[in-house]
Amino acid sequence: MDQWLGVCFVVSTLPVSILSMIPVTSQFTSPPPTAWQQLKTDFQFSNLITSIPAGLITGIVGVIRAISYATLIFSGTLATFLPTGIGMAVFSTGIISAAVAVTSALPGMIATPLAAPTAILAIMAGEISQELATQVPAADLLATVLAAIAITSMLTGALFIGLAIFELGERIRFVPYPVIGGFMAGTGWLLVQGFVQITIGAWPGWAKFGSLFTEDQLLLWVPGFAFGLILLGITRKFKQSWVLSVTLLGCAAVFYWGLWLTGTSLTSAREMGLLLGPFPESSSGLWQPLTPDIFSKVHWLALAHQTSSMITIALVCLLSILLSNSSIELVAGQDLNLSRELKAVGISNVLSGLGGGMVGTQAMPSTLLVYDMGAPQYWTGVFSALPAFVVLALGSTFLSYLPQAVLGCLILYLGLLLLQKWIYEAYFTLPFADYLSIWVTLVVIDRVGFLQGMIVGFLLNALLFMYQYSQVDIAKQVVSGSRIHSNVGRDEAQMNWLAEQGEQIYVLELQGFLFFGTANYLLNKVRDRALSTFESKENTPAQLPLRYVLIDFRQVTGLDSSAVLTFSKILKLARRHKFHLVLTNLNPEFEAQLQRGQGLEIPSKDCQRFLDIDRGLEWCEQQILLNRNSDPSSADKLTEQLTQLFITPEQAQQFSTYLEPCSVPSCHYIFRRGEKVKDLYFVESGQVSVLLDMPDGSTKRLQTCRQGSVLGEMRFFGQVPLSTLVVTDSPSQLYRLSLDAFERMKTQDAALAQALQSYIVRLLCNSLIRREEQLRVIQ
Numbered sequence: 001m002d003q004w005l006g007v008c009f010v011v012s013t014l015p016v017s018i019l020s021m022i023p024v025t026s027q028f029t030s031p032p033p034t035a036w037q038q039l040k041t042d043f044q045f046s047n048l049i050t051s052i053p054a055g056l057i058t059g060i061v062g063v064i065r066a067i068s069y070a071t072l073i074f075s076g077t078l079a080t081f082l083p084t085g086i087g088m089a090v091f092s093t094g095i096i097s098a099a100v101a102v103t104s105a106l107p108g109m110i111a112t113p114l115a116a117p118t119a120i121l122a123i124m125a126g127e128i129s130q131e132l133a134t135q136v137p138a139a140d141l142l143a144t145v146l147a148a149i150a151i152t153s154m155l156t157g158a159l160f161i162g163l164a165i166f167e168l169g170e171r172i173r174f175v176p177y178p179v180i181g182g183f184m185a186g187t188g189w190l191l192v193q194g195f196v197q198i199t200i201g202a203w204p205g206w207a208k209f210g211s212l213f214t215e216d217q218l219l220l221w222v223p224g225f226a227f228g229l230i231l232l233g234i235t236r237k238f239k240q241s242w243v244l245s246v247t248l249l250g251c252a253a254v255f256y257w258g259l260w261l262t263g264t265s266l267t268s269a270r271e272m273g274l275l276l277g278p279f280p281e282s283s284s285g286l287w288q289p290l291t292p293d294i295f296s297k298v299h300w301l302a303l304a305h306q307t308s309s310m311i312t313i314a315l316v317c318l319l320s321i322l323l324s325n326s327s328i329e330l331v332a333g334q335d336l337n338l339s340r341e342l343k344a345v346g347i348s349n350v351l352s353g354l355g356g357g358m359v360g361t362q363a364m365p366s367t368l369l370v371y372d373m374g375a376p377q378y379w380t381g382v383f384s385a386l387p388a389f390v391v392l393a394l395g396s397t398f399l400s401y402l403p404q405a406v407l408g409c410l411i412l413y414l415g416l417l418l419l420q421k422w423i424y425e426a427y428f429t430l431p432f433a434d435y436l437s438i439w440v441t442l443v444v445i446d447r448v449g450f451l452q453g454m455i456v457g458f459l460l461n462a463l464l465f466m467y468q469y470s471q472v473d474i475a476k477q478v479v480s481g482s483r484i485h486s487n488v489g490r491d492e493a494q495m496n497w498l499a500e501q502g503e504q505i506y507v508l509e510l511q512g513f514l515f516f517g518t519a520n521y522l523l524n525k526v527r528d529r530a531l532s533t534f535e536s537k538e539n540t541p542a543q544l545p546l547r548y549v550l551i552d553f554r555q556v557t558g559l560d561s562s563a564v565l566t567f568s569k570i571l572k573l574a575r576r577h578k579f580h581l582v583l584t585n586l587n588p589e590f591e592a593q594l595q596r597g598q599g600l601e602i603p604s605k606d607c608q609r610f611l612d613i614d615r616g617l618e619w620c621e622q623q624i625l626l627n628r629n630s631d632p633s634s635a636d637k638l639t640e641q642l643t644q645l646f647i648t649p650e651q652a653q654q655f656s657t658y659l660e661p662c663s664v665p666s667c668h669y670i671f672r673r674g675e676k677v678k679d680l681y682f683v684e685s686g687q688v689s690v691l692l693d694m695p696d697g698s699t700k701r702l703q704t705c706r707q708g709s710v711l712g713e714m715r716f717f718g719q720v721p722l723s724t725l726v727v728t729d730s731p732s733q734l735y736r737l738s739l740d741a742f743e744r745m746k747t748q749d750a751a752l753a754q755a756l757q758s759y760i761v762r763l764l765c766n767s768l769i770r771r772e773e774q775l776r777v778i779q
């Protein structure tokens with residue numbers, strides 16, 4: 001009778017073990033400052049009536065999964081220590097749940113041991129067993145395995161606490177998606193292997209894979225495999241929450257129905273390996289805390305051999321937190337401080353390790369279940385720890401009624417879900433390179449090890465990134481001086497000359513990070529232009545020799561030593577082919593890097609540096625204008641300039657009577673932001689810059705005006721100007737036309753006023769055309 005009561009207990013508790021896997025989409029308010037304060041606030045009947053059942057359900061889920069994990073770790077040679085392993089896993093579930101519940105910033109956060117680190121713990125325990133099983137007493141073997149599990153937990157907790165103390169949580173949030181995929185796929189495959197290990201005692205390996213199909217072995221693993229496939233198939237077809245629990249209940253019922261049909265007693269089933277056990281009647285066979293006596297039996301050399309596995313488990317737990325934290329944020333409707341959550345999980349792992357327990361992290365499915373049940377309170381996490389401690393107090397009698405097939409199918413189900421998502425579904429959603437990276441990571445994990453697989457995954461993705469980034473054109477724009485000009489106002493003759501000779505200027509606007517994968521592309525661009533032939537080909541105009549290479553750094557985010565060396569090579573190329581290297585928008589950090597790299601001197605005879613691309617173009621254009629064969633002299637007097645611009649000599653004399661001469665020094669502000677000045681200025685000599693204030697406090701030059709230019713046309717006609725400042729660059733001679741003088745002109749000489757207005761319209765149209773050309777070049 002007691003046996004079947006145990007069966008009823010098992011059947012009644014198993015269905016909830018999968019409920020925690022169902023995703024939900026609820027949102028709740030932000031948590032209060034501290035968990036301890038909230039525990040006092042939440043201790044009310046209205047809150048407890050929801051937190052108690054939610055906590056107990058998630059707690060029972062955690063206990064049953066802990067038993068499955070213990071079965072995975074303590075299998076094969078370690079199967080005789082399964083009661084102790086179950087006690088260790090159940091204790092870990094209880095202490096981690098309680099500790100995270102009172103330290104997390106999120107009410108209702110559930111944390112337990114998870115499948116991915118457990119799969120690696122199983123590998124580590126198996127390797128220790130393989131190394132020591134035939135050499136040391138059983139007690140020493142158990143002590144070494146328990147110490148390895150506990151030390152791993154404490155090291156993982158210390159890592160998390162260290163990251164939290166230095167507030168590095170936000171800096172490690174981002175992991176390449178293919179690496180996550182490879183990690184998940186590798187975990188899925190290890191869980192599938194773990195299912196085989198649970199049901200038949202050991203993974204036979206590929207060399208002896210055929211041994212799984214003998215009659216004795218088929219009887220052990222086929223029921224659990226069938227249950228796992230049924231569970232996977234039904235949950236894919238039906239999405240309701242109750243389907244999982246009913247299916248699992250049916251699997252347990254089918255198992256015991258099969259025993260009844262075949263006339264197999266529970267004792268016989270246990271002897272055949274179909275049930276767990278036998279276990280001791282008292283609770284003394286469960287959790288064993290770490291004691292000095294246990295440490296005296298530890299074989300530390302065997303423990304040292306598992307250093308890589310311990311590091312892998314810590315990294316896997318960290319990756320699990322990164323993944324689960326983002327999903328929980330979406331459901332909870334609030335941002336979580338990752339450093340605080342790392343601290344909470346770190347403390348729980350240290351406590352678990354001190355008690356001889358295994359690692360654990362945020363249990364995203366169970367946390368989502370809590371929110372789905374409307375119980376986002378801190379007491380929910382506290383109550384979720386109670387079932388674990390109740391099991392430890394009651395002992396292990398009921399455990400002997402747990403079917404190996406049902407426990408194994410939980411592990412198989414988790415593994416198949418991961419493989420389905422990251423091997424099958426990923427094929428249709430990911431680029432081929434990313435999908436191949438997942439497969440490579442999976443194969444390395446299977447053939448070599450988990451840590452090696454993760455390292456290979458990161459390296460492979462780094463190589464893929466560098467290759468793909470090296471294919472990106474780092475030169476956002478590659479144009480010549482005939483298509484792009486500075487904002488310096490020039491007369492028609494000068495503009496025509498620059499249009500003819502502009503091919504001598506080669507402009508490259510760089511973007512992104514310059515490293516060894518892209519730096520050589522830049523060198524090839526400049527070398528190809530320097531070596532281009534000057535002779536005319538059929539139907540092709542002759543290309544002028546290269547005289548100026550302007551490289552703009554405005555959108556460059558960084559450069560490595562290879563890029564610095566590339567610029568040194570470009571400078572040597574400039575000296576060989578007699579062209580000037582012009583660098584613009586070069587910040588002090590980049591300039592210092594270039595100065596240190598291979599003796600690049602800035603500025604120097606062959607290398608010039610300017611604040612922005614506009615001033616760099618101005619210098620190049622000025623050098624070309626100085627070398628003109630014919631340089632028609634510009635008009636010196638304003639009347640001559642006005643005659644060239646828009647009126648006759650007679651009108652120019654009359655026009656000058658309305659003007660007021662103004663001699664201004666260098667750095668004199670003609671217009672400022674906010675000033676309501678409606679005067680029109682004509683530049684007879686000197687140089688004036690039209691500037692725009694930038695948000696960072698700097699200024700951008702919109703135009704440089706010289707003799708014959710007009711200033712303030714937008715203000716003069718009552719419109720908001722593009723510029724915010726107009727300032728003289730050198731002592732200048734200006735002539736001012738006031739609004740009152742213009743009104744007199746319209747009354748006294750309407751033709752003259754009309755000529756001025758027509759000229760201003762042409763001036764604005766030409767300005768718009770110039771801006772349009774600049775935009776077209778940029779695009």
